[in-house]
Amino acid sequence: MAKVKFETPDVRPYPVIPILKQDSMKGDGPFVAKPPMQAALGYPGELVDNWQEVAIEKMGDLLGKYRSLRVYLDSCVKCGACTDKCHYMQGTQDPKNMPVARQDLLRQVYRRYFTVAGKLFPKLVGAKDLTKDVLDDWYNYYHQCSQCRRCSVYCPYGIDTADISMAAREILDTVGKGQKYCNEIIGKVFKIGNNLGLPEPALRDTLEGIEEDIKDETGIDVRLPLDVEGADILLVTPSADFFAEPHVDGLIGYAKVFHQAGASWTVSSYASEAANFGMFIGSYENMREISLRIRKAAIDLKVKRIVFGECGHAWRVAYSFLNTLAGPFDFLDQRYPIPQHICEYTYDLIKQGKLQFDKSKNDDRRMTFHDSCNVARASRMGDIPGGQFVIPREVIKATCNHFYDMPSDTIHDQTYCCGGGGGLLTDDLMELRVKGALPRMEALKHVVETHGVTHIAAICAICKTQFLKTLPFYGFEMDQIISLHQLVGDALILDDKTDN
Amino acid sequence: MGFWTEFYALSFYLATLILLAGLAHKIYQYAKTPAPLKVPTMPAPLTQRGVVLRLLSEVIFFRSLFRANKWIWLFGMLFHGALWLVLMRHLRYFTEPVWTWVVLIQPIGQYASFAMMLGLVGLLVRRIVVERIRYISSPSDYLMLILLLVIGGSGMMMTFVAHTDIVQFKTFVLGVMSFDWQEIPTDSMLLIHLGAILLLMIIFPFSKLLHAPGVFFSPSRNQVDNSREKRHVAKWAIKQFETKQN
Ligand code: SF4
Numbered sequence A: 001m002a003k004v005k006f007e008t009p010d011v012r013p014y015p016v017i018p019i020l021k022q023d024s025m026k027g028d029g030p031f032v033a034k035p036p037m038q039a040a041l042g043y044p045g046e047l048v049d050n051w052q053e054v055a056i057e058k059m060g061d062l063l064g065k066y067r068s069l070r071v072y073l074d075s076c077v078k079c080g081a082c083t084d085k086c087h088y089m090q091g092t093q094d095p096k097n098m099p100v101a102r103q104d105l106l107r108q109v110y111r112r113y114f115t116v117a118g119k120l121f122p123k124l125v126g127a128k129d130l131t132k133d134v135l136d137d138w139y140n141y142y143h144q145c146s147q148c149r150r151c152s153v154y155c156p157y158g159i160d161t162a163d164i165s166m167a168a169r170e171i172l173d174t175v176g177k178g179q180k181y182c183n184e185i186i187g188k189v190f191k192i193g194n195n196l197g198l199p200e201p202a203l204r205d206t207l208e209g210i211e212e213d214i215k216d217e218t219g220i221d222v223r224l225p226l227d228v229e230g231a232d233i234l235l236v237t238p239s240a241d242f243f244a245e246p247h248v249d250g251l252i253g254y255a256k257v258f259h260q261a262g263a264s265w266t267v268s269s270y271a272s273e274a275a276n277f278g279m280f281i282g283s284y285e286n287m288r289e290i291s292l293r294i295r296k297a298a299i300d301l302k303v304k305r306i307v308f309g310e311c312g313h314a315w316r317v318a319y320s321f322l323n324t325l326a327g328p329f330d331f332l333d334q335r336y337p338i339p340q341h342i343c344e345y346t347y348d349l350i351k352q353g354k355l356q357f358d359k360s361k362n363d364d365r366r367m368t369f370h371d372s373c374n375v376a377r378a379s380r381m382g383d384i385p386g387g388q389f390v391i392p393r394e395v396i397k398a399t400c401n402h403f404y405d406m407p408s409d410t411i412h413d414q415t416y417c418c419g420g421g422g423g424l425l426t427d428d429l430m431e432l433r434v435k436g437a438l439p440r441m442e443a444l445k446h447v448v449e450t451h452g453v454t455h456i457a458a459i460c461a462i463c464k465t466q467f468l469k470t471l472p473f474y475g476f477e478m479d480q481i482i483s484l485h486q487l488v489g490d491a492l493i494l495d496d497k498t499d500n
Numbered sequence B: 001m002g003f004w005t006e007f008y009a010l011s012f013y014l015a016t017l018i019l020l021a022g023l024a025h026k027i028y029q030y031a032k033t034p035a036p037l038k039v040p041t042m043p044a045p046l047t048q049r050g051v052v053l054r055l056l057s058e059v060i061f062f063r064s065l066f067r068a069n070k071w072i073w074l075f076g077m078l079f080h081g082a083l084w085l086v087l088m089r090h091l092r093y094f095t096e097p098v099w100t101w102v103v104l105i106q107p108i109g110q111y112a113s114f115a116m117m118l119g120l121v122g123l124l125v126r127r128i129v130v131e132r133i134r135y136i137s138s139p140s141d142y143l144m145l146i147l148l149l150v151i152g153g154s155g156m157m158m159t160f161v162a163h164t165d166i167v168q169f170k171t172f173v174l175g176v177m178s179f180d181w182q183e184i185p186t187d188s189m190l191l192i193h194l195g196a197i198l199l200l201m202i203i204f205p206f207s208k209l210l211h212a213p214g215v216f217f218s219p220s221r222n223q224v225d226n227s228r229e230k231r232h233v234a235k236w237a238i239k240q241f242e243t244k245q246n
């Protein structure tokens, strides 16, 4: 933690609404994408000369394509209900991180160029010309939104700042000012198949290594198959799962569940990534392109089902958009949800009594669960609304004896983002990430103090990585964050299936 | 025919036209703009019926606002709830004979105006005093509240202090509606009251008052959660992409 140039916010003993600190997070924003990264995604390499014109034109284009944008920009009454709901606002106190103020960065330009009132009386209605300052504010503050949708829960009109951030980023990309982190990663997916840029041979090695580890630990042959044609299930999981702890322990958990269920499954090297950063940059086209890779993998491998691993926004894209973007999936087995979440999959097996657990294996862990924002507020599991809250908790309770929820205004659909979502999980935004983690860390501290909680489970690769980095800033240990399916894997009683 | 009569009669037609045409245009625009991706804020209803209930809970009870902030909810509720009562009471000036239920709510409608003013004052005070809300407010946000306060204030003056000639006023209104103009009473309170209302009608389709139709078109509130079961491909997306595919 040597080179930090900012202060970790103090944990607040009781909820207080922060005082504003004007411009506390003003800056140049995250690293800008280099020309080749931009080109790979079909965007201009650097800020185009007539950027103002292009930006306004793109805004008009998006206004015609997305009802959400049009309605949200018109409807805000500046009631202020959302102003204290954003974790970045709470952690940084920068007024431009209030959701409505963030929207206003775009809204002021919308009003100026697209509304009668703003054309005639700009000062009166807070309309502004699109100047370089405004563009810079866009770049900076639309990369201080993790698109977590918490604000949209509380807005009386459901205005979703996430949608507005996405539109803003798409405009920024279109004028040639993309963000390095997101665009570089999307480029890697197109070229290699996953965010990490892990090629097929390396992936094969990794999976074999994991098989050996499981064998060493349990004495049982649990397979992690790659590119097996004719397997029943295609597992699409965030590539972080192949790479490091705590992610990989989750992958081991899925593998053990598949093993125990006797399922035939495979990972695809072509679609070896569940994450879809196309959503973060608001690009329908890129999001669709990445989704189509999953479709192609499913067709090529002739699978019957698609199951997604633990990843928050990936599950949003999978649950809410995959069918629309890359469907119809009429070639898959229609008796199962398309796609299915690994938690749904495991939960079904538990209900059918097909998995037996030795809960005492997890007795050294007193658990709480972090609802990942995109799972909680942008998707579902199971067949009832809110299943995304019930199913992961039921799985945890089936696998360990001690479970305690964090305070009710910080879980379920009121959950706080980990602070690193929406394409912000990059070291050049470390200050923002640490400060944005504040509300979640406070909630965690609460259950640590009241219930002696030792670990927090998550079902999102971004959350896990973010917590790994930020827990120490708040006096916790890195390894207090674990994958939900690590709990499953550790407690699951395995049978040797080699002879059948 | 006096100047004020002609002025208010013509303004009435103009304001009504702008209000209706402006709203129709906006509603048409919202309705025809596609929603290419399913983005309800979850948990969301699984059926259309559920969506109707969700929207009603927002429109009638301000459910989300209640979860967000009890003060804004309270003042917002007072204002909007009382406004409905007051508006319904005002139907007596547009109908002849006056409908029975309008006669019955007359006293409630009269006293509701106090609640309405209380709500408005509460909202205005918060806008000035609470730092976060002050930060996000433009001049138009204050002016809107002041305009509503003027409407409410002048109306209450006529109800409780300086009565106007209601019979003559009603003759004027019915005359305007049947294109057979009659003289308007020229008390200043009445002229202020009417002028402010006409101004509000004109501003409506160009301002944040669009939240009224907007809430029904908000994708995060009005969509059914069924994206695994149904595809929702927008026309522009088909044009742009799917024709290339296969
Ligand atoms: S979507 Fe999340 S990060 Fe973005 S403004 Fe809303 S609460 Fe803040």
Ligand code: SF4
Binding pocket: A075, A076, A077, A078, A079, A080, A081, A082, A083, A099, A100, A154, A155, A156, A157, A158, A159
């Ligand atoms: S809660 Fe909604 S209407 Fe109120 S200020 Fe925030 S975005 Fe605007």
